[in-house]
Amino acid sequence: MTTRRKFLTTAAAGAATVPLAAPAIAQSTIKWRMQTYAGSALAAHVAKPAIDKFNAIAGDRMQIDLYSADELVPTNELFRAMQRGTIDAVQSDDDSMASPTEVTVFGGYFPLTLRYSLDVPVLFNRYGLDEIWKEEYEKVGIRHVSAGAWDPCNFATREPVNSLKDLEGKRIFTFPTAGRFLAQFGVVPVTLPWEDIEVALQTGELDGVAWSGITEDYTVGWAEVTKYFVSNPISGAWIGHFFANMDRWNELPDDLKLLFEVCCEQSHYYRQHWYWGGEAYLRVHGDKLELTSIPDEEWAQVEDAAEKFWDEVASESDTKAKVVEIFKQYNADMRKAGKPYRYESA
Known part of the structure; x- marks a missing residue:
């Protein structure tokens, strides 16, 4: 058998004539499974563009497989599946996925609370709801990544x-x-x-x-x-969120966490104009x-x-x-x- 000492001696002797190749570093691609509350036609707007961007930028470092409503588990079992780690991330409202938190009742459409879609990001980013949601979900092993507005009800x-x-x-x-x-x-x-x-x-x-x-x-x-x-x-406006299993979230390098957050925010922005324009156009021209x-x-x-x-x-x-x-x-x-x-x- 080649001993460590013999290997070093041989390598040193041949260094002048045979350049050593850079060591290959084995790096496995991080794989996540994410399910959205939306069926495939709707997911093409409310989820897929953001996940496609994430995958394109993350490349072979990380890829997220996106599933539409009920593909892996029924929507009302999304929270439990994510908590167990069966699913790594979820896009949904709290109410539909039956989250066992104090804020679940406010997810989706809380009656006559909001007038416009911009009310949602203002409430979360300027009036303190983001901190409350993060605290509530941390208690049950879930990372609340981001909240945004969807359409009216x-x-x-x-x-x-x-x-x-x-x-x-x-x-x-x-x-x-x-x-x-x-x-x-x-x-x-x-x-x-x-x-x-x-x-x-x-x-x-x-x-x-x-x-x-x-x-x-x-x-x-x-x-x-x-x-x-x-x-x-x-x-x-509907209040919807991106969530992740806390263990899976904590395992990510900081730059991939940031990338996921940025893509979620891009998703929120896309929906702001897609819904706002769509609601008016279809009332007039539909x-x-x-x-x-x-x-x-x-x-x-x-x-x-x-x-x-x-x-x-x-x-x-x-x-x-x-x-x-x-x-x-x-x-x-x-x-x-x-x-x-x-x-x-x-």
């Missing part, structure tokens, strides 16, 4: 809705918290796998959806199987959904009920009370700031 229905009475008995696919709130107006919340919604609308198993704005209704095919779009928003609305004086009942709902949620824990207080302070600030932040007639 409106009803898209098979039959016209021109009053609150028209909502009574309607079987609506929506988020858990939104369903809990809307039940007082006779809405029957229904939970189904995302990919089953279009067929359920075709067969009449569902009367409508309160899951998105008009952009998604067109993008994912729901505009083909509903006829009406109700202009009154349950919320002005040819598949007829716009209806509930009169302002009736919708005021929903707005009043929302404030009572906030207080109900705030009474459940100190953390929830803290978040609700931030929402109230923020909305008070926006009203005092006046136009264009808030229009009294809106």
Whole structure:
């Protein structure tokens, strides 16, 4: 056998005539699996562009395999799968993936809290929600990477809705918290796998959806199987997030953590203009959904009920009370700031 001493002697003797090659360093590519709440047509906008950019920049150092809604696990099991490490990262709202945290109720569409999509990043980056979310998720072994806004939440229905009475008995696919709130107006919340919604609308198993704005209704095919779009928003923006298993996150080099954060922020920016422009354009130029609305004086009942709902949620824990207080302070600030932040007639 070649001893270490003999190897060094031989190498030194031959150094003058045979240059030593640089040592090969074995470096395995880091592989992550990430699942989004969105089906494939929607994921092409809300997730894929950012992950494609990440993979292109990270190269053979790291690659993320992206899966759409329910491909690996059902959406309501996303949190547990990520916590166990079955999935390394998730794009979702807290509510849909059933996070066991004090802030879960605020994920997705918290009723009538937000007017515009820009409200979300301001609340997280200037009013302290980011710190609260990070603390809550760290307790359960999850890294809260980033929060951003998606579209508003409106009803898209098979039959016209021109009053609150028209909502009574309607079987609506929506988020858990939104369903809990809307039940007082006779809405029957229904939970189904995302990919089953279009067929359920075709067969009449569902009367409508309160899951998105008009952009998604067109993008994912729901505009083909509903006829009406109700202009009154349950919320002005969906609050969604990027999350990662804490152990997987801590294993990453700092520059890859930073790259992932930057790509998440780019994703938030893309959605800001994609949704904002899409909501307006399709209301004006879309040819598949007829716009209806509930009169302002009736919708005021929903707005009043929302404030009572906030207080109900705030009474459940100190953390929830803290978040609700931030929402109230923020909305008070926006009203005092006046136009264009808030229009009294809106």
